[in-house]
Amino acid sequence: MNTEVKSGARMLDLLEYLAGCSEPVKLKDIVATLGFPKSSAHALAQTLVSRGYAIQDSTERYVLVHASRHRSATRAHEARLLSAAHPVMEQLRDVSGETVVLAVRNTRGESKRLAKCVSRQAIRFDVDLDGNSESYCTATGRLLLAHWDAALTDAYLARVPLIARTPKTVIDPDAIRALFVRIQEDGVSICDEEHILGSTGLAVPIRGRDGSVVAALNLGVVTTRYQSRSGELIAALKDAGRQISERLGYRESR
Template structure:
């Protein structure tokens, strides 16, 4: 006897379908893919939205929120963040031609990616959303650490294993800490082939209504393309992060310390 509850099975089918979609999908695409009646598909999708498991963007497309299980408060916060960020991420992807990602910091100081809009170019940067990434050698992590509580940042460096991910990875804690003031002043961090060979990351902070950095917007760029248009990409990224912050209720003000050029990554110090 089939003991599967039909409505529960449909919810799981919808979750699994959305988890496999690299782009937001319309209701008619859900109906076509899963064979649900339109009214049922709409009700199920709206239930996921109301519970914070998915968001519906301005064009009425659905996208899954990639959050940990049993963390409903965190999931609701991420749903609001994604709702504000996703249309800007898509626009930034189309403006730059590069992959755009959104990430937050865990309580231990690691980066957790929660959304991405992958470049449509044949040669592009891409990475799975599942799992954590090292903050010390990624642009995203450095932006978030630079705006984190200093005591928590001290704790992160005390327990993190700073190992070279590539020949260019900077592993000296003092050098990395020395970047933070510049990152805060210029509103951007750059990791040039320190995390993945052949890829350059740029990241800018996203500010919440309360005036604290709550996430980072990242561009993952093929290094050869990055060096040809570094300043342009940096300005587009800053603008995207500012617009997301404003959509979240942050009142931004001009920062005279922000420069028109990209900061040059410092040379690695010898560990010997």
């Protein structure tokens, strides 16, 4: 006997479908792929949006909030963040030609990826949204640590094994703290082949209405392309970070 509840099964089908999509999708794509009636597909998708599991962008496409496995307040915060960031991320991906990632910091100092817009180039950087990322040797992780409470950052550096992932990885705690100061001064975090050889990461802060750093915006770049376009890529990333911060209500004092 089939004990599935039809509406529940459809919701799970929709969640699994959205989780496997690398780009936002329109309602007509959901209907065509899953075979749902349009009215049912729309109701299910809107339920995900209202509960903070997905967002609907300015072109009425749906995208899943990948880090939505937590309490509702966190989901709502992450959904608002992704709603503000996603159109800018797509624009940055198209302008730079590189992969864009949005991440936040968890309570243990580790970076948690929320969304990505993957480069369309044949040779490109990509990440698993559910994978782990060592904060001490990645651009995103260092950016978020640099803007964290100093005592908590020290506790993180004392707790986590500082392993050299490549010959270029900085693992001395004092040297990493010096990098935090430079990140705060320059407004950008750069990890050049410290996590993966052949890949250079750049990250800038996303600020909330009160000016606090609520997320990091990252560009994952093939190192050879970064070397020839570093100034252009940093400028584009900073501009995108400013746009997202303004969409969240932050206004930089002049």
